[in-house]
Amino acid sequence: MSDDVNHRRSVINRVQAKAQEVAKEDYDKAKVLLSAAAKSGSFLYPFKYGISRHPVPGPTLHSHFHTVHNELRALWKPFMSRLLPTIGLAAGVTTAMFFFTYLPQLAVLVFVNGPLAVFTTVLLILNESSTIVNIIARNFLLQDAILDTFDGTLVARNATGVVSEGRQLKPGSDPIARLGKIVKNPFSRFTPKALIRYVMYLPLNFIPGRTRGKSVHGRxxxxxxxxxxxxxxxxxxxxxxxxxxxxxxxxxxxxxxVSTFFAFTNTVGAALWAADIEQKNTSLTEGTAPNLRESAKKAE
Incomplete structure (x- = not known):
């Protein structure tokens, strides 16, 4: 009997030790990831709507703000050009969702939330509607506008060299007006499988943010x-x-x-980050560039 007890205790101790080992490994990995993220400042870029420049004191201060104001207005041109169709889409989708899904979802949520289900169902439908609008808009209404916003932000940050690899650039001071014919194909649309997977796993997508993070610099x-x-x-x-x-x-x-609005501000943030990488103005460029590593691999 004592042998069985000792054996069980031994098994439990081994499992606990393994669990602690795995937890420590995950903690160490998370600590490294968070440290790298904090050092890069990447979490701040979605909030950087403007052009990150540092004005110097003196007579040039007014001209600096005038330049930034003009660039901001220019960068919002693609968004404003799609605003009315997007509002119409959002109104249609939200109205249809409330008409067809409010009562069925209320009937389910009332068992979970009780009287609060009246309000939680509204919040749920608004979130669902926002997701549907975001998917449709990004793939059919906003794709060209988002592309122009990304490229225009790079131009505004003087990263014209990299933009000229993918599209023709015209002379001028307006970053959006300078964008010409596209040479390289823009972002690819969601495939049907990707759309279904995105909707199915939407509640979990934001937890790691990993899938979205991999796509922000696709362009x-x-x-x-x-x-x-x-x-x-x-x-x-x-x-x-x-x-x-x-x-x-x-x-x-x-x-x-406001999900569509944030889709554009996130695009501006991603482009600002790309411009900083291009100008080696971020900790991400401290290591070896991919081009050099690729050349080294070919030379082996």
Whole structure:
């Protein structure tokens, strides 16, 4: 009898020790990721709506703010051009969702939330409607506008060299008006499987933010001409910063009604981050660039 007890205790001790080991490994990994994310400041980029420049005191201060104001107005042109169709889409989807799904979902939630189900059902439908609108708008109404916003932000940050690899640029001071014919194909739309998967796992998407983080610089990688292996190498090396950006961006775009607005501000933030990477103005460029690693691999 005592042998059985001792054996069980031994098994329990081994399981506990293994669990502690796994927990410590996960904690150490999370600490490294959070440290890298904090050092990069990637979580701040979704909130950087403006052009990050540092004015110097003196007579140039007024001209600085005048320049920033003009650039901000220019960057919102693509968003404003799609605003009315997007509002119409949001109104139609939300009205249909309330008409067809309010009572069925209320009947389910009343068993979970009781009298509060009247309000929680409204919040749920608003969130569902926002998700549907975001998916449809990004893939059919806003794709070109988001592309122009990303490229225009890079132009506004003087990253014209990388933008010229993907589209023609015209002379002028307006970053959006300078955008010409697209040379490299823009972002690809969601495939039917990707759409279904996105909706199915929406409640979990924001937890790691990993999937979204991997896609925020898809256009930048395209402009740079990086191969899939170069992209994987870069994203793996900087997993923490991209996961953090993806988490913040996803949470913002889950806010009902204003999700489309945040889709544009996140695009501006991603482009500002790309411009800083391009100008080696971020900790992410302290390591070896993917191009150099790729060349080294080929030379082996």
């Amino acid at each position: 930048y990688f395209q402009l740079k001409g990086w191969s899939p292996s170069q992209q994987r190498d870069w994203l793996q090396q900087h997993n923490g910063p991209y996961t953090t950006f993806g988490t913040v961006a996803t949470l913002l775009e889950m806010v009902p009604v």
